[in-house]
Amino acid sequence: xxxxxxxxxxxxxxxxxxxxxxxxxxxxxxxxxxxxxxxxxxxxxxxxxxxxxxxxxxxxxxxxxxxxxxxxxxxxxxxxxxxxxxxxxxxxxxxxxxxxxxxxxxxxxxxxxxxxxxxxxxxxxxxxxxxxxxxxxxxxxxxxxxxxxxxxxxxxxxxxxxxxxxxxxxxxxxxxxxxxxxxxxxxxxxxxxxxxxxxxxxxxxxxxxxxxxxxxxxxxxxxxxxxxxxxxxxxxxxxxxxxxxxxxxxxxxxxxxxxxxxxxxxxxxxxxxxxxxxxxxxxxxxxxxxxxxxxxx
Amino acid sequence: xxxxxxxxxxxxxxxxxxxxxxxxxxxxxxxxxxxxxxxxxxxxxxxxxxxxxxxxxxxxxxxxxxxxxxxxxxxxxxxxxxxxxxxxxxxxxxxxxxxxxxxxxxxxxxxxxxxxxxxxxxxxxxxxxxxxxxxxxxxxxxxxxxxxxxxxxxxxxxxxxxxxxxxxxxxxxxxxxxxxxxxxxxxxxxxxxxxxxxxxxxxxxxxxxxxxxxxxxxxxxxxxxxxxxxxxxxxxxxxxxxxxxxxxxxxxxxxxxxxxxxxxxxxxxxxxxxxxxxxxxxxxxxxxxxxxxxxxx
Numbered sequence: 001x002x003x004x005x006x007x008x009x010x011x012x013x014x015x016x017x018x019x020x021x022x023x024x025x026x027x028x029x030x031x032x033x034x035x036x037x038x039x040x041x042x043x044x045x046x047x048x049x050x051x052x053x054x055x056x057x058x059x060x061x062x063x064x065x066x067x068x069x070x071x072x073x074x075x076x077x078x079x080x081x082x083x084x085x086x087x088x089x090x091x092x093x094x095x096x097x098x099x100x101x102x103x104x105x106x107x108x109x110x111x112x113x114x115x116x117x118x119x120x121x122x123x124x125x126x127x128x129x130x131x132x133x134x135x136x137x138x139x140x141x142x143x144x145x146x147x148x149x150x151x152x153x154x155x156x157x158x159x160x161x162x163x164x165x166x167x168x169x170x171x172x173x174x175x176x177x178x179x180x181x182x183x184x185x186x187x188x189x190x191x192x193x194x195x196x197x198x199x200x201x202x203x204x205x206x207x208x209x210x211x212x213x214x215x216x217x218x219x220x221x222x223x224x225x226x227x228x229x230x231x232x233x234x235x236x237x238x239x240x241x242x243x244x245x246x247x248x249x250x251x252x253x254x255x256x257x258x259x260x261x262x263x264x265x266x267x268x269x270x271x272x273x274x275x276x277x278x279x280x281x282x283x284x285x286x287x288x289x290x291x292x293x294x295x296x297x
Numbered sequence: 298x299x300x301x302x303x304x305x306x307x308x309x310x311x312x313x314x315x316x317x318x319x320x321x322x323x324x325x326x327x328x329x330x331x332x333x334x335x336x337x338x339x340x341x342x343x344x345x346x347x348x349x350x351x352x353x354x355x356x357x358x359x360x361x362x363x364x365x366x367x368x369x370x371x372x373x374x375x376x377x378x379x380x381x382x383x384x385x386x387x388x389x390x391x392x393x394x395x396x397x398x399x400x401x402x403x404x405x406x407x408x409x410x411x412x413x414x415x416x417x418x419x420x421x422x423x424x425x426x427x428x429x430x431x432x433x434x435x436x437x438x439x440x441x442x443x444x445x446x447x448x449x450x451x452x453x454x455x456x457x458x459x460x461x462x463x464x465x466x467x468x469x470x471x472x473x474x475x476x477x478x479x480x481x482x483x484x485x486x487x488x489x490x491x492x493x494x495x496x497x498x499x500x501x502x503x504x505x506x507x508x509x510x511x512x513x514x515x516x517x518x519x520x521x522x523x524x525x526x527x528x529x530x531x532x533x534x535x536x537x538x539x540x541x542x543x544x545x546x547x548x549x550x551x552x553x554x555x556x557x558x559x560x561x562x563x564x565x566x567x568x569x570x571x572x573x574x575x576x577x578x579x580x581x582x583x584x585x586x587x588x589x590x591x592x593x594x
Contacts (some may be wrong), residue, residue, distance in 0.1 A: 034569070048568045058568065168547040233560070239539035241547060250465040250538060265564040270562065271345045271355065272331070272554040
């Protein structure tokens with residue numbers, strides 16, 4: 001029988017493995033760790049890297065427990081007020097504009113022996129969209145999904161398109177990936193769903209390594225850098241205005257620095273910036289829409 | 298009898314006068330205007346300056362009308378579904394970190410002959426708090442308020458403290474100012490309240506001129522500039538997470554570039570940045586709390 005602590009232990013190990021791999025990729029900095037305790041119960045390990053190639057990145061683990069407020073109980077639609085939640089969250093902002101921003105989250109939630117679910121996903125936000133990279137990334141995710149259910153990739157790919165959408169800009173945050181939530185007993189046994197979650201978690205390093213290694217030493221101009229800063233502005237807009245995880249954290253008095261580690265270091269906003277027609281920047285914008293079949297694009 | 302178009306006309310004139318004054322202050326750039334039409338009715342004039350001393354600033358006028366959605370009608374607590382709204386909104390991000398960010402808004406709303414109100418306010422967000430500047434600014438606002446009602450300054454100063462509060466940081470956005478909303482017939486005649494609104498609007502130029510002229514040529518270091526970028530990060534957090542005006546605009550499909558003109562050009566986030574004890578930066582943080590009596594601080 002799979003216990004919540006088994007899941008938390010595995011996630012903690014995942015955090016360790018991912019941090020070790022990322023330190024290897026960047027090669028110039030180590031993660032700085034802040035271990036923290038939550039007043040209501042539990043705590044976490046926030047790890048931050050600020051290297052030459054990963055300009056600002058966070059790999060967070062947390063396992064918290066306590067009592068849900070009546071409002072939260074209602075929002076989550078659960079009967080029990082006691083809860084346990086554990087997860088690993090990652091956001092990496094690279095220095096090189098040709099390397100995309102990447103985000104991953106894998107999490108487990110329970111409010112009683114019979115009420116539990118898994119959630120998570122991986123998605124990338126390129127400053128410049130390269131069709132070949134997007135194809136490779138989605139192929140990898142599809143392979144992970146296909147091992148568990150033939151419908152997972154299509155379903156969770158669409159979910160990512162819908163979730164990572166900057167409504168006020170009418171733009172997707174990037175080229176998506178997969179996103180899923182509330183995978184519960186109606187979807188499979190806890191063991192099977194955990195096996196899926198593990199495979200998603202383990203896909204992070206190969207997925208990012210492919211994108212990072214290909215581009216991190218690529219030459220770029222001031223104009224590329226500026227476009228990167230502007231695209232980061234969109235990332236900030238999504239995370240502060242629309243992201244439910246951020247909202248949940250801010251509303252429930254979570255550890256602010258761990259929640260907002262997702263924000264980039266340097267960001268820029270211009271009034272009404274529009275890239276030149278047919279420029280690589282305009283091409284990228286053209287790809288920030290829902291429903292692209294990246295496998296055959 | 299005061300008609301809605303009289304109010305809109307006066308606000309348009311205010312925009313012109315303020316823009317002319319700001320061009321004089323900056324001395325290096327003119328406002329660029331985008332006139333826009335709203336599908337549902339009405340439109341506006343968004344004016345942007347990107348000068349040497351005002352790094353990024355917007356002075357917007359709009360006068361829009363149409364139908365409220367049932368949700369909005371409920372949120373506003375009004376019986377009529379047709380509405381008219383007009384206002385001037387300003388946010389200026391200066392280049393010099395010793396000059397504060399300033400914000401002003403004056404607006405009028407009606408949903409029928411018997412349902413109307415005024416709202417608005419002025420507040421400043423210093424990157425470095427100077428007690429003398431804060432005193433002068435609040436004295437000026439108090440003088441404006443005192444001409445209309447002996448309780449306005451205290452009431453609207455508190456309202457600003459409560460409104461411009463970055464809840465997740467437990468920090469005020471700056472040293473406040475005045476904020477008021479739904480000033481309706483229960484508060485005075487439409488003529489009297491409009492007279493108050495006019496005085497608030499006309500106070501903008503002297504208030505900003507005092508702060509700008511004193512500091513815009515002051516020497517500053519890279520460290521000052523960096524602190525400015527970090528404080529701008531807080532400004533972004535407030536505007537995207539908490540500001541009801543921004544939320545309203547994004548929810549109602551407003552003109553995005555006009556709404557988000559409030560965002561600074563260059564911004565920075567560090568993970569868990571903490572200024573050195575007793576530094577000017579730490580002193581500034583110490584003053585970002587509610588309830589300071591700036592007149593006697």
